[in-house]
Amino acid sequence: MRPTVLVVQPDPRVGLDRFEAWLRQLGVDLDVVRPYDDEVVPEVGVHDGIIVLGGYMNALDDERYLWLASIRALIRAAAATDVPTLGICLGGQLVADALGGQVTVGDGPSEIGAVRLDLTDTDDDPLFCESGPSILVAEHHYDRIARLPDGAQLLASSDRYENQAFRVGRAVWGVQFHPEVSPGRFERWVADSRTAAPDDADRLTAAFADLVANDALIESDSAVLARRFADVVRTHRHARASASVGAGAER
Template sequence: MRPTVLVVQPDPRVGLDRFEGWLEEADLDLEVVRPYDGDDVPPADRHGGIIVLGGYASAHDDELHPWLESIRALIRDAAVIEVPTLGICLGGQLVADALGGRVTVGDGPSEIGAVQLDLIDVDDDALFHDLGPTLLVAEHHYDRIARLPDGARLLATSDRYEHQAFRVGRAMWGVQFHPEVSPARFERWVADSRAAAPDETGRLTAAVEDLVATDAVIESGSAVLARRFADIVNGHRRIPAAATTTAGAHR
């Protein structure tokens, strides 16, 4: 029987995109729940893995989206029973927030486009090991993870945003970037940003052009992350015992 990954989609505009094909090719079934459309978020123990996607909401928009607390509860339960979990952008912010970190409005302009991350302390990390000292990724966010949960291990940072990827415990990851996004989907997001901030048209257009030009590199690294997550869910990739330590933890 193929393991099933629960995919929590907080926004109709932010789906699995390229991750869908990569995960299905890796022998995973996917169950997508859409709390914005009235779907209940099921318990963490019913699935082999969990992915929480991004969205246009803020991690603290509970008055507008009261179902955000059900996602935090899912994350807390998954952390306790060690269900492999990946939070992406808003999902990563919810991982931090649910487990005792802090999410705030970003400093300065939004981080949009292709961004180079510096990888830190990843030698024994099941997702990020051997990806090199740097990783090129797609970014599209306004809020920031200002403080990681206690005991979390920082895995990636950038010039503007310190907390780009982190792990809590053995099998709970949060990333600020979008490893799932294709250039076509990214262009739709930027079109929305351009409509909301027409004075930033030049910067946003340049961000799209840069991302499209570097997408082959971005896609390569993103595919590795997707397949490694699938291997963890499938039990093909053992999470190193050293990953249970908090050496190198940042707060």
């Protein structure tokens, strides 16, 4: 049977985008839950992996989005049971916050467009081990992962934001960037940002043009991460199935 990844989508404007086709082509089924549409975030159970997507809200906005607490609980349970988990942008901030790190809201300049990340200590990391010394990514965020959880391994940094990617334990990752996003969806985010901050319109327009110009490389680097995450999910499913068979044989 194909492994299944639970996808938590906090915002209708921030979907799986490229990751959906990539993961399905890699033999992974997807079970999407939408808490913004009153769908309940499940507990860790039958799924072989978890992805927590981004959103326009901030990671500390529990008064307006009560279900953020449920996402954190899911992340903590996944970390405790080594269920492969990838938090993207808001999702990465929720990983950091749920596991004892610190997120600050509106802290520093926004990071929007194509950004090169420097990778460190990734040779043995299951997700980033094939990514080389640097990758080009799509960024669109205003908040900061200010401190990683205790024991977390820092994997990538940018000039403006140190904590761009990290792993907690064996199989829980948080990334500040958007490996899933296509230029079409990114353009809609930039349009929303221009509406909210018209004085910043020129910078945002230039950032989008730069992202489009570099999209072939961004897409290539991001596809590697999707493939590696699918590999981790399959490995986890196989190990869990083997343990179940072994436990049955002992009875």
